[in-house]
Amino acid sequence: MELITVAAVAANGVIGRDGELPWPSIPADKRQYRNRIADWPVILGRRTFDSMREDLPGTAQVVLSRSASEYDVESAHYAAGIDDAVATIESLGYDRAYVIGGAGIYDLFQPVVDRMVLSRIPGEYDGDTYFPEWNANEWTVVDRTPYDDFTLEEWVREQN
Template identity: 55%
Template sequence: MELVSVAAVAENRVIGEGDEVPWNLPEDKKQYRERVAGHPTIFGRRTYEMFADPPGTAFIVLSRTEREYDRENAHHASSVGEAVEIAESLGTDCAYVLGGGAIYDLFQPHLDWMVLTRVPGEYGGDTFYPAWDENDWTLVETEAYEGFTVETWERRTGREQ
């Protein structure tokens, strides 16, 4: 099963400020939802709770504390391994990692792909996308939109299992 990270990232790696994204890009939100539709998505608890209508077909919420969720298709996971096991049990060949910052960091060594919306400029924020070594990745596609660019990166070297 492939793991794909999807994030909107400013030039200074900012992805959020509190529980908000510091920019408004409706076209990015649209392409983001279309990309992950039909697949399970993996979130940290705070990120999951930010969504009134989370994207994806099933929601895997990574949290240290086990919880019940108000959606039938929401699942608790206490580790990266457990999140992957749950996604595999759903019969999928791909799951999307959607944040927040700590979740991106935990999953970074396990990713097969990254789909990064590159937001021009630097923003103030308290949540960052993890640094990564471009030597381990290949930029396979760049798609320009008005006000942002979407890059698709494939891992060159083997990921951690």
């Protein structure tokens, strides 16, 4: 099972403020993000799931939550933790999933993800939600693509 984190991260590590992105909309980033995850299941927290209900990403949503275990969306599946999420994805016939947040989910999955695709947003923003710290020595950047308003980086975890 390949687990891939996808996130947009400001220079100061901010990923959100009051449940929203703290920077102006970047259409090119939204497009590449949606295209990347369109044909795969996503792993996300309940608040992130609720914030995306109008336009749910991925083919299936595996929702980690401490407060809700049933959802009124056919493509949504409850998971109690990492192992449960992976088992659910495998039961759906997939060998890859994208971890799409929020901060607690990124933090929980950080020790086990294989790749990270990070949209680096220039500048520092005020926020209340941050991408988790990670040891850059355990990772190698394998691709860096500059766009007008962000740089897309792909990181792969070093194999020991």
